[in-house]
Amino acid sequence: MHNNQSENKSLEDEVKRQREFFHTILDSLAEGVLVIDKDMKIVMANRGYLNQEHLRETDAVGRHCYEVSHGFEEPCWLAEEYQRCECPVNETFETGEPKSAVHINKDKDGNKHDVLVNSYPIKDSRGNVIQVVETVNDITEKTMADNELKRKIKELEVKIENSKEIIK
DSSP states (O other), X not given: OHHHHHHHHHHHHHHHHHHHHHHHHHHTOSSEEEEEETTSBEXXXXXXXXXXXXXXXXXXXXXXXXXXXXXXXXXXXTOGGGTSOOOHHHHHHHHSSOXXXXXXXXXXXXXXXXXXXXXXXXXXXXXOEEEEEEEEEEOHHHHHHHHHHHHHHHHHHHHHHHHHHHHO
């Protein structure tokens, strides 16, 4: 009997070590990583996500992803103000396939930022999607640089067109 208790304690300790190791790995990533359930509630959020959104774990876990990420009371794919965007998480639940989209998220202070969202299915033994892993990367600086480049190209095109008029 004592030997079984020792074995159980040893197994429990190993499971605890593995769980801590897993969380250490996830929390070492700057990329935001979430696990979302079928009710669109956040089951787990890594440190990278919490830092991007300026949140504490208690601000995210157990709440709907659309509340936390967008400040909406309804799913983002239904929200009029979000122009019924595509939602990779919802699409992954529906199709069982990974999806990707660019979203505009709001941090807890209401500041908007562009993010690249990728979603990946977690399936049970029968192949049913039971949860979705979502990765979130802040691409605001890239978006701003792209917009600035487009603006400069447009300016150059106007200058070239004006130069052609002068030359004629």
